[in-house]
Amino acid sequence: MSLEKSLIFLFFAVLLFSGADVQAQGFLKRYVNNILNDTSDISRPQFLIYPTLAYAPETNWEIGFSTLYVYYANRDTSNRLSEVNGFTFVTLENQYGLWLDHANYTQDDEWFFLGRLRLQSFPLLYHGIGRNTPESYTARVDANQIWIKERVLRQFAPNVFFGPEFDLQHLSSVNFVPAEGLNFTDLPLGYQGSTNLGIGLGLVYDDRHNVLNVRNGNFSELAVLRYNPFWSSEFNFTTIISDTRIYRPITKNTVWANQLFGQFNYGEIPFNQLSLMGGESLMRGYYMGRYRDNNQIALQSEVRFLPIPLGFTNRLGAAVFAGAGQVFPDLQGFSFRNFEWSAGTGVRFLLFPKKDIYTRLDFALTREGSGFYFFIGEAF
Numbered sequence: 001m002s003l004e005k006s007l008i009f010l011f012f013a014v015l016l017f018s019g020a021d022v023q024a025q026g027f028l029k030r031y032v033n034n035i036l037n038d039t040s041d042i043s044r045p046q047f048l049i050y051p052t053l054a055y056a057p058e059t060n061w062e063i064g065f066s067t068l069y070v071y072y073a074n075r076d077t078s079n080r081l082s083e084v085n086g087f088t089f090v091t092l093e094n095q096y097g098l099w100l101d102h103a104n105y106t107q108d109d110e111w112f113f114l115g116r117l118r119l120q121s122f123p124l125l126y127h128g129i130g131r132n133t134p135e136s137y138t139a140r141v142d143a144n145q146i147w148i149k150e151r152v153l154r155q156f157a158p159n160v161f162f163g164p165e166f167d168l169q170h171l172s173s174v175n176f177v178p179a180e181g182l183n184f185t186d187l188p189l190g191y192q193g194s195t196n197l198g199i200g201l202g203l204v205y206d207d208r209h210n211v212l213n214v215r216n217g218n219f220s221e222l223a224v225l226r227y228n229p230f231w232s233s234e235f236n237f238t239t240i241i242s243d244t245r246i247y248r249p250i251t252k253n254t255v256w257a258n259q260l261f262g263q264f265n266y267g268e269i270p271f272n273q274l275s276l277m278g279g280e281s282l283m284r285g286y287y288m289g290r291y292r293d294n295n296q297i298a299l300q301s302e303v304r305f306l307p308i309p310l311g312f313t314n315r316l317g318a319a320v321f322a323g324a325g326q327v328f329p330d331l332q333g334f335s336f337r338n339f340e341w342s343a344g345t346g347v348r349f350l351l352f353p354k355k356d357i358y359t360r361l362d363f364a365l366t367r368e369g370s371g372f373y374f375f376i377g378e379a380f
Helices: 012-016 022-036
Strands: 006-008 046-056 060-072 081-091 096-105 111-121 124-126 139-157 160-178 194-206 217-227 237-251 254-267 275-277 291-293 295-305 316-328 340-352 357-366 370-376
Touching: 046 081, 046 340, 111 194, 139 194, 160 217, 254 275, 275 295, 275 316, 291 295, 291 316, 295 340, 316 357
Parallel strands: none
Antiparallel strands: 006 046, 046 060, 060 081, 081 096, 096 111, 111 139, 124 139, 139 160, 160 194, 194 217, 217 237, 237 254, 254 295, 275 291, 295 316, 316 340, 340 357, 357 370
16 A cells, blocks of 8 residues: 555544543543553463554545454464454545455464465556656556465474465456556556466575564575466466565664565566565555566665663654665666665554564655655564
8 A cells, every 4th residue: 555645643542532432432541551551461462453544645545444463372472473464444535455464373383374465446556667667657557456475384494484385466457547648558468457376385484583573583585486377377477586684683772674675577477466666664665566577676774773762761762774676677687776775764662562562653765755654563
């Protein structure tokens, strides 16, 4: 979802003073108090739901709810913290969406399930393919999208997981609407929509204990996915993904986090499954898909102050970050001179003190503009 213009977080105070009856206000006050003054057993699962309101130029106002469920397998805190994060929304333009992300570990990390679900009727802003595309979008793509990506990984050595990966993407009811004043005729591959199923294998090294806020650890994934008409994919191509993240403590409350990401596609790739640069996690400040091409390399570095020693509270933190990335059609098209940059800063609020989980509000700048992002958990 694009949050390029602004994001307004309506937290519990809105509900508390919105004219609800006394009984409902009493329940909400207790709910907020339990979050802000968490005295529960650290092993106890926790669930959070809160309203959100956002604005984006392609959707008008968005109204929705976000949820977070975190737990330890068998309530054993020696296990890693598992999480399920959801978001659902509707807009004044009669659009809707349901997002679901999860990272779940079983007892003793025997199995690791990592995936996401996207069901949405939501416009995509299309600028074209390649790095030399116009700053203003050339078409708005109205479409319905289903995206299911799942990894089922078995631990076969300490912190090393291996197993199948599945990626299903279905784009339907596609309509390219030219930007005002443009006669858009350069329709890309897949402009009529498509259904593509990728089947492959993933190798993951993961020694993180808390995926929502890593203080010290490593994550690295190498995955190969094959999309083939033999199993009903409409296009025939291969995707290789490499994602490496390193987290190191600088001081007791300061973390230096780094990520190097690459996505490489070979074959006939529909426009919606090209390597897309931008979004709420990597190359913040760019709209997701502002740049798209067969391949992408991006890196980012972030320093997190969690929390800042302010004296009057220990629940506020901050972060500064910078990133660089580029898309390119093939190896000959890659150049160190072609990297785009993004940079920014953000504030953090410690939501679950015992589980060390923060919310983040980030502001990012690029050479083309800026973006605001509000999410639970760090960007990577």
